[in-house]
Amino acid sequence: EGVISMCKALEEYTQECIEKGERRGERKGIIKGEQRGYSKGLTNKAYEIAQNMLSKGCQHNFIADMTGLSLDTVLKLSNH
Secondary structure (H helix, E strand, C coil): CHHHHHHHHHHHHHHHHHHHHHHHHHHHHHHHHHHHHHHHHHHHHHHHHHHHHHHCCCCHHHHHHHHCCCHHHHHHHHCC
16 A cells, blocks of 8 residues: 555656646746747837838938848838
């Protein structure tokens, strides 16, 4: 009977460890998703600002400096 109770305790501990790992993985996934969303939002905003600056006649180099976008990206935006 002692062996059986040890096996049950080990099974319970194993299940707890699995659940803890799953929760940890979920938290990491949520954080990673939030970071990606934030980064995408910043990029989208930079594109929006660059397009506004282009419409106001700003120089390509200036737009690249102010938005952090590459000069090549700004040039491509200006051709659209």
